[in-house]
Structures are given as structure tokens and as C-alpha cells.
């Protein structure tokens with residue numbers, strides 16, 4: 001049986017990065033770390049850090065405006081607005097509703113999706129489902145993350161890894177036969193939830209003076225275990241999605257993996273059989289922006305002409321949950 005034809009496509013993309021560039025050396029002024037350690041263990045050189053007044057919605061709306069402008073659409077054309085974020089501006093209502101208001105997307109229904117770093121891929125599949133089920137013609141998927149607002153700046157093993165930013169994609173029913181989301185594969189495993197989590201600050205253990213002292217409302221991570229699982233699951237997902245699409249590594253023009261650590265990226269590409277010259281890497285400039293990494297990288301790759309009409313792109317993500325997944329897109 002041949003793989004089904006794509007039903008929806010990414011019609012346009014956008015991104016927004018805060019202006020403030022923070023180098024490893026800047027971090028070494030306030031933490032017991034060094035440029036050499038961060039660079040060799042992770043590949044990260046700089047990251048963007050949003051100012052105190054800027055949250056996920058403020059970054060997300062800029063990325064959304066850029067994607068809509070490229071698509072030649074108005075905010076009022078959006079039917080479905082899905083925001084992937086692990087760093088909502090507030091617990092209630094959703095950041096998506098704040099972005100809807102900032103954007104003026106009055107005709108949309110809007111909600112947040114939380115699947116950590118895999119959220120952009122989950123959200124694309126959700127957008128696909130809504131469009132195919134007839135809930136409108138235009139979906140806007142935004143991934144907006146202020147990771148520097150939830151990391152523990154006293155924990156050098158985690159805070160140096162992350163950065164802030166937002167990416168967005170306009171998703172429409174495929175207008176060109178064969179173009180669009182060719183195949184998708186999503187997984188999660190809650191048995192490993194504690195490897196990367198914020199233990200407190202939710203309803204089970206609400207914020208309190210004690211939580212603030214213990215700092216358990218901030219990100220805690222078992223880096224080595226996360227690393228091993230990231231390589232294993234992103235490799236598995238890349239292999240599975242190629243099988244689903246009935247493609248081989250040679251059919252892929254560009255791989256856009258989640259940007260957490262260059263060693264994870266290299267290992268995943270090796271397992272997938274894709275040389276690094278066909279892998280897009282920008283984590284050296286931005287660090288890990290959770291679910292925003294993939295749409296930001298896609299937007300840059302399109303701008304640089306690395307992805308254009310006819311390109312086939314393999315993407316793979318991994319994050320807290322644990323969650324992971326992969327997709328193949330044809331442009």
C-alpha cells in the first residue's frame with residue numbers, strides 16, 4: 001500500500017528572537033562555568049534572553065505576524081490558533097488566548113498545547129486534524145518559549161542550556177499535490193516524567209515560601225539520562241517516520257532536529273544515516289528554546305534557501321514527559 005498523499009501543508013513560517021545576546025563568557029561571570037565546558041559538552045555559544053517584561057505571548061505574536069505576512073493573510077483569516085508552550089505567561093487563561101487578542105484573530109478558537117520540546121510537532125498534527133475535520137481553512141501554530149524564566153539560575157548544569165524565542169507556521173489544506181505533511185509519528189512515556197520536570201508550583205504542591213526556598217518550582221533535570229533517552233527516541237522516531245513515508249535517508253534533503261545539544265543532533269543524524277552537511281544546526285546561536293527550536297530553524301532554513309519548493313525535510317523532536325516524535329514534510 002502506498003503512503004497516503006499529504007492533506008495539509010506548511011504554507012508560511014515566521015520567527016522572533018529577543019535582541020539580548022548572552023554569551024557563555026557572560027554566564028561565566030555569574031556561574032562556576034566556562035565557555036570551554038559549555039561549548040564542548042553542548043555546542044552552545046550564545047543564547048537570547050528576553051527581558052523581564054517580555055513573555056511567551058509577546059514573542060509568539062511577533063512570530064505569528066511574520067508567518068501571516070508571508071502567507072498574505074490577515075489575523076482575521078485564522079480559524080484555529082494552537083500555541084505550544086511549556087512557559088505560559090500565566091496559568092489561566094491560555095497564552096493562545098492572549099496571542100489571539102494581541103493579534104486580533106477574532107474568528108479563531110485558541111488554546112495551548114503542552115508537550116514540552118515536542119510540542120510544535122504535536123501541534124502540527126492537531127492542526128492537520130482540525131483542518132481535515134472541516135474546522136476551518138487556516139490554522140496558525142505558534143511555539144513560544146521563555147525557558148530562561150523557569151530554569152534555576154543557581155544550577156549550572158541546566159541553566160546554561162536554554163534560551164528564549166518563538167516560531168510560527170501557517171498551515172492550510174494542501175493546494176499542491178504531494179506537498180505537505182507526508183508522515184508523522186508521535187510517542188510519550190510518562191514513566192520517565194521525573195527525569196526532566198518542575199516538581200512544584202502546580203496544584204499538587206502549590207507555590208509556598210517553602211517551595212521558593214527549595215527552588216523546586218524550577219526546572220530539574222537528570223542530564224545524562226535525558227541525553228541517552230534523547231538519542232534513543234529521536235533515532236527511533238526518525239527511523240519509524242521514514243518507514244511510514246516509505247522513504248530512505250537519501251530521500252531527505254534536510255534534517256531539522258530539535259536543537260538541545262549538538263552531540264544529540266550528531267548521534268541522531270548518524271542513526272538516521274544523514275550526513276551532518278544535510279542537518280540544520282542553530283543551537284550554537286540560540287541554545288535550547290524547547291518547542292520553538294524547530295519552527296525557528298525551519299524559518300531560517302527557508303530564508304537561506306536550504307528548503308524550497310520540492311524539498312523533503314525530516315524533523316525529529318524530544319522533550320520532557322518524556323515526549324518525542326518525527327515528521328516528514330515536502331515543500
Ligand code: ACO
Nearest residue numbers: 033034037041117156157160223224226227260261319320
Ligand atoms: N560548567 C562547568 N561544569 C559543569 C557544568 C557547567 N555548566 N554543568 C555541570 N558541570 C560539571 C558537573 O558538576 C560534573 O562535575 P563532577 O564530575 O565534578 O561532578 C561534570 O561537569 C560532568 O557533569 P555531567 O552532567 O556528567 O556532564 P555531561 O557530560 O553529562 O553533560 C549535559 C551534561 C550537557 C547537561 C548533558 O548531560 C546533556 O546535554 N544532557 C541532555 C540535556 C538536554 O538536552 N535536555 C533538554 C532535552 S529536552 C528539552 O529540550 C526540554
